[in-house]
Amino acid sequence: MEILHQHQQSQNSKGSPKCDIWDGLVSKRFTGTRNIHTPPFMSIPGALAFSIYVDWFNAHGKSTRLASIGPIMLICLNLPPSERLKPENVYVAGIIPGPKEPTSLQLNYLLMPLIKELKELWQGYHFSPTSTGPSGSFICVAILTAIADVVAMRKLTGFISHSGNHFCNFCTIHKAQIEEIGPQFHYTRSYQNHKSTIAKWLRATPQQRQAIFSEYGVRYSILEDLPYWDATRMVNLDIMHNLILGILKDHATFKLCIPESKSKIYLRSHRKSNDTNSSDSDSMTSNSSLDKITLREARSLRRDAAKIINEPLPLLPNAHPSHGTSI
Incomplete structure (x- = not known):
């Protein structure tokens, strides 16, 4: 726990380059409530923040035989960046069996046991006293962000695929206006509108749900059961697909x-x-x-x-x- 507290104390360095999730305002100001007077979550003693990662890969490598399996992993963001992704620090919450990727509905059921535990941990958990901690210890856990590639991210968070009409999970731009630049062509997705659409989707019939999904580009995800979850601000594309296989690869191929x-x-x-x-x-x-x-x-x-x-x-x-x- 000592290394967790050391990194937490070194997060508030003003004027330093943005190089970690804690340099972002969403992470710094996260309270878990809609009340602006609530203190930041990370100011609570024993607060632990995690990211959830889901992806699939072929169990047979590059073979023509296909068997898609995927891990469900939690990464502790309290740890320094150099320690987070070490195998001994990554919590594998589950492995999704193949041979095919689950649908969005199936993924919700697979995540249900984990979400149930996370809801309990959000309320806080008190550990019994030990020789090093006579008064025991208290922890409170929150999922601060979901990280995945585009395909897995949409399945996990309930957004429509990148080929849909409203393909962006940050704004409402339409596919027909994809080449347009300027705020007049789109509006930033809001927490209230997103939750309202999710509620409408839950009340609808199967046929109506598909129409809502096509019109608004969102549907229910089990992550919405977390009382603090805000899909409009807490979803991120992973660095490997975004930078290494995206921007840097395009730069090397088409510029260099x-x-x-x-x-x-x-x-x-x-x-x-x-x-x-x-x-x-x-x-x-x-x-x-x-x-x-x-x-x-x-x-x-x-x-x-x-x-x-x-x-x-x-x-x-x-x-x-x-x-x-x-x-």
């Missing part, structure tokens, strides 16, 4: 013009060189003679990318400067 096959070869070679401590080699090689990228090839890729970046952008088809078309 590094072919995906080359980057995969480099990663395999770099991983092997780290394992064998053979960093003195003039080239980065793998077991196959074809899986090779030399330093000369790497420099050539960088030069080609620099040329493309410095060149003026081409005109769109059927466009001419005299027509006032620009990019």
Whole structure:
């Protein structure tokens, strides 16, 4: 518990770069109620904040055989970032069996035992006295955020898929206006409207529920049973899919013009060189003679990318400067 308190005391550093979930206002100001006079949750002695993570993967790796299974994991956010994802600190609350991913309704049933325990822990739990704690200890637990990729996130939190009309879980923009920029094209989702839509969905017939889901892009999730849950502010895309496989990958592929096959070869070679401590080699090689990228090839890729970046952008088809078309 000592490491939890040490990190909690070091969270309130003003002016520091935003590099942790505790640097965000939602986390800092979370009270678990709609009363602005309630003190922040993390100011309560014994308060523990967790994130919930759900995802699926093929149990057979990259084999053509498919068996999709998925873990349900809780990560303690009181721990320092360097400690949170260590295997010994991650709580695996359950494993979703395959061979197929569950539907949203099935996922609600699978999460039901966990949500029941979390509701009890939100009320607080007092541990019996021990030799190191004669008066016992008190804890209070809250799920501060749900983290997943886009597909799992929508199933977990009750939002429509990214191909739906109202695909965004933060605002109400319509798919037909996806290329429009500006507040006049969308409104931020509000807690009150979201809860109202969920209540309407619960009262509706199966046919009406589908219509509500298509119109508003939300439906009931068992996370809504948590008294403090706010799906409009407590849902996050995980960093691997958002940055590493998203923004950074697109930047490398389309801006630096590094072919995906080359980057995969480099990663395999770099991983092997780290394992064998053979960093003195003039080239980065793998077991196959074809899986090779030399330093000369790497420099050539960088030069080609620099040329493309410095060149003026081409005109769109059927466009001419005299027509006032620009990019």
